[in-house]
Amino acid sequence: xxxxxxxxxxxVVAAQGFLASGVFCDLKRLxxxxxxxxxRKPDLALIVSEVPCTVAGLFTTNQxxxxxxxxxxxxxAAGVAQAVVVNSxxxxxxxxxxxxxxAEAMAACAAGHLHLPPEHVLVASxxxxxxxxxxxxxxxxxxxxxxxxxxxxxxxxEAAEAILTSDTHPKEVAVEFKVKGxxxxxxxxxxxxxxxxxxxxxxxxxxxxxxxATMLAFLTTDAVIAAEPLQAALERAVxxxxxxxxxxxxxxxxxxxxxxxxxxxxxxxxxPRRSPRAGANSGFEAFQAALDFVCLELARMIVRDGEGVTxxxxxxxxxxxxxxxxxWAALAVANSPLVKTSWCxxxxxxxxxxxxxxxxxxxxxxxxxxxxxxxxxGRRVLWSLRRGQPTRATFKSLCAAVAAxxxxxxxxxxxxxxxxxxxxxxxxxxYVDFNKGDVSNPAALGG
Amino acid sequence: xxxxxxxxxxxVVAAQGFLASGVFCDLKRLxxxxxxxxxRKPDLALIVSEVPCTVAGLFTTNQxxxxxxxxxxxxxAAGVAQAVVVNSxxxxxxxxxxxxxxAEAMAACAAGHLHLPPEHVLVASxxxxxxxxxxxxxxxxxxxxxxxxxxxxxxxxEAAEAILTSDTHPKEVAVEFKVKGxxxxxxxxxxxxxxxxxxxxxxxxxxxxxxxATMLAFLTTDAVIAAEPLQAALERAVxxxxxxxxxxxxxxxxxxxxxxxxxxxxxxxxxPRRSPRAGANSGFEAFQAALDFVCLELARMIVRDGEGVTxxxxxxxxxxxxxxxxxWAALAVANSPLVKTSWCxxxxxxxxxxxxxxxxxxxxxxxxxxxxxxxxxGRRVLWSLRRGQPTRATFKSLCAAVAAxxxxxxxxxxxxxxxxxxxxxxxxxxYVDFNKGDVSNPAALGG
Numbered sequence: 001x002x003x004x005x006x007x008x009x010x011x012v013v014a015a016q017g018f019l020a021s022g023v024f025c026d027l028k029r030l031x032x033x034x035x036x037x038x039x040r041k042p043d044l045a046l047i048v049s050e051v052p053c054t055v056a057g058l059f060t061t062n063q064x065x066x067x068x069x070x071x072x073x074x075x076x077a078a079g080v081a082q083a084v085v086v087n088s089x090x091x092x093x094x095x096x097x098x099x100x101x102x103a104e105a106m107a108a109c110a111a112g113h114l115h116l117p118p119e120h121v122l123v124a125s126x127x128x129x130x131x132x133x134x135x136x137x138x139x140x141x142x143x144x145x146x147x148x149x150x151x152x153x154x155x156x157x158e159a160a161e162a163i164l165t166s167d168t169h170p171k172e173v174a175v176e177f178k179v180k181g182x183x184x185x186x187x188x189x190x191x192x193x194x195x196x197x198x199x200x201x202x203x204x205x206x207x208x209x210x211x212x213a214t215m216l217a218f219l220t221t222d223a224v225i226a227a228e229p230l231q232a233a234l235e236r237a238v239x240x241x242x243x244x245x246x247x248x249x250x251x252x253x254x255x256x257x258x259x260x261x262x263x264x265x266x267x268x269x270x271x272p273r274r275s276p277r278a279g280a281n282s283g284f285e286a287f288q289a290a291l292d293f294v295c296l297e298l299a300r301m302i303v304r305d306g307e308g309v310t311x312x313x314x315x316x317x318x319x320x321x322x323x324x325x326x327x328w329a330a331l332a333v334a335n336s337p338l339v340k341t342s343w344c345x346x347x348x349x350x351x352x353x354x355x356x357x358x359x360x361x362x363x364x365x366x367x368x369x370x371x372x373x374x375x376x377x378g379r380r381v382l383w384s385l386r387r388g389q390p391t392r393a394t395f396k397s398l399c400a401a402v403a404a405x406x407x408x409x410x411x412x413x414x415x416x417x418x419x420x421x422x423x424x425x426x427x428x429x430x431y432v433d434f435n436k437g438d439v440s441n442p443a444a445l446g447g
Numbered sequence: 448x449x450x451x452x453x454x455x456x457x458x459v460v461a462a463q464g465f466l467a468s469g470v471f472c473d474l475k476r477l478x479x480x481x482x483x484x485x486x487r488k489p490d491l492a493l494i495v496s497e498v499p500c501t502v503a504g505l506f507t508t509n510q511x512x513x514x515x516x517x518x519x520x521x522x523x524a525a526g527v528a529q530a531v532v533v534n535s536x537x538x539x540x541x542x543x544x545x546x547x548x549x550a551e552a553m554a555a556c557a558a559g560h561l562h563l564p565p566e567h568v569l570v571a572s573x574x575x576x577x578x579x580x581x582x583x584x585x586x587x588x589x590x591x592x593x594x595x596x597x598x599x600x601x602x603x604x605e606a607a608e609a610i611l612t613s614d615t616h617p618k619e620v621a622v623e624f625k626v627k628g629x630x631x632x633x634x635x636x637x638x639x640x641x642x643x644x645x646x647x648x649x650x651x652x653x654x655x656x657x658x659x660a661t662m663l664a665f666l667t668t669d670a671v672i673a674a675e676p677l678q679a680a681l682e683r684a685v686x687x688x689x690x691x692x693x694x695x696x697x698x699x700x701x702x703x704x705x706x707x708x709x710x711x712x713x714x715x716x717x718x719p720r721r722s723p724r725a726g727a728n729s730g731f732e733a734f735q736a737a738l739d740f741v742c743l744e745l746a747r748m749i750v751r752d753g754e755g756v757t758x759x760x761x762x763x764x765x766x767x768x769x770x771x772x773x774x775w776a777a778l779a780v781a782n783s784p785l786v787k788t789s790w791c792x793x794x795x796x797x798x799x800x801x802x803x804x805x806x807x808x809x810x811x812x813x814x815x816x817x818x819x820x821x822x823x824x825g826r827r828v829l830w831s832l833r834r835g836q837p838t839r840a841t842f843k844s845l846c847a848a849v850a851a852x853x854x855x856x857x858x859x860x861x862x863x864x865x866x867x868x869x870x871x872x873x874x875x876x877x878y879v880d881f882n883k884g885d886v887s888n889p890a891a892l893g894g
Contacts, residue, residue, distance in 0.1 A: 129797075341884075
């Protein structure tokens, strides 16, 4: 991407004026949390701005939503925040009134240590559902996290580590771009792994086609931008990234994306152009492009690191009667257990893809369907089916196309102009093994 | 069930005047099929009535549907048939015009050997998608099957074996009941295993909530009943049985249920009662009860013998705002990979069930939901959640409830009077292993 330096370290502390930390406070094992962090995975993170920020956020549309989501929605709508406190190991979901009080207390505790108004602190949780937060540990964790805040990449890395659950590695990105000569930075961290098919909105109203992780993403920027355009930019970016991924089709009770903008870059205020004349190179567009890039990078990292995942398949549907039809077609293929297991085996099984298209809610005419494969983002497509009939592509060449760890699946319905993209994963024995749980160890059973 | 002898042998030949056979003609390996049947699994079945029958049928609502489905729909609508020819190993789906001609030729070939009008012969296929039928083998198989027809239970067993794909054992049932003193019999055989979530209708129009197997079921009866009430009775029975099962949520291109009634029992013609006064013990109601029983028995056998399945879970949703809501709630839970893997592990994980309910299309209020377990059909429910909160049931007792190979999951939404039942399966490593295929052996890759 031109005008975009995408190899910046530091993720959430890359932008000016942001601090972060991560600590271990034993939220899974319900121990004391007062011991040393050494050798124990951190499970509580803090992200703090030196000055108040405008804020944007999107949350799960699951009707059963976690206490931190309920606490954050009105705070994000108010448009101002300065810190985020996040824990892993416990989702604080399905925990009733106590859960709500705990989420508020978690924010208030952080606010106390940081000398902020409690309503300027946001909160997020991920982990087991239905177990009350061990608040003594949480409070001790927040106290220590507040004492360790810093703006070095290691501080961001600590925080990025602390929000993980079944993820195998942290997910961090940061970029830098120019707005009227001023250097603006945007960075973020995310976690995913299982229960991943986000369908997030600001209010809880369902997005058009997403109906089914806990995925969390925290983004920070030093751009000068008001809350309203910030929210619009985040909604656009999430619609093209996090809301387009699926690992297992299960939508979490806790999905949350938060974006804080502290304005320390000192750029002219970013506003969306009102007319096409305003020019394509406005600062807002550069910001949107940077945000789109960061969200898509993090979203794809989540799919790649999904539970048991060995393949990232980008499903590109075109020629659907409507965009909604294209989304339904892509979603049916992305979530078909038979298609997903065929990817796991490196099997270019088009019959299963055709069956999934046929039972999707999209209009499909068998004799019109083209199916093919390309490397990620590739324009040269190896077509497997044309107008419903096998091409002369050899089985060997098709196997080679789907043997890759990442490939694009092109589906042309040839019925209209509807398009959709979905980032999907395969289904492996490792996913089943991980999620079947261990009933001999109730504390290990995830939410 | 009173007035119902359900331990009859012979399935499709239990009723008077029906004959069956099964032969091996090497449809998978595309060999010659002319060798001995010994040691090789049969793959072609014939079911024939000595006299013409009224007929009823339901077919997949997948928009991509197999050639035999296209051939059968108008023949079933015409109301008369006398034979069914079925092959396994090849689905004759996504095979274009050639596939349609092959399905017609398959019926015509059987008609020739049986001296019947071709339009009185129905046809069904299951197996790999997208490969033309090896017609030489099919013709040879039909010739030999026509020469082996018989009405002993062994003949039915041969046919029931021939229609299997990844099933581990044949599925057969037969019952006998009395109508005004006359003995009436009804029997059937079925196959399932993978790509199982039927949503069948007579015309291809979608049923209300089923949107996502190849499952095949063939039913025969000697009852005297016209085609129209026969179709009505079959639609009711399928709505309560086959259309309520899910193994993997994938709906096949080939799902077919056929019911032939040859009238040889000589009972007074069965007609649905027009008014409540006609009495509850009419012959039609006895017939419907028998048909409901046979379809549900076969449907549950399909789930138990699904690919890799170790558990049959009957999901009973009540108190939904509408029946449609109840269906959506049941379906979301039945198809959630995280819920299904928890069953595989014998883990009574209610958080995953709540998350699935929350993202379903049904209205759900967290604080209203009751969840519990009972033995199959049991009335004493061990409640795990009441009004969204964990009960005092111990983890050990809940684990014991879901350790059973078959149990009922009771979900009360407490929002209205909508109810639904769904027969679901767990998701195991064996399912993934089976379906990931073996690309070193293209012929073994299933459809």
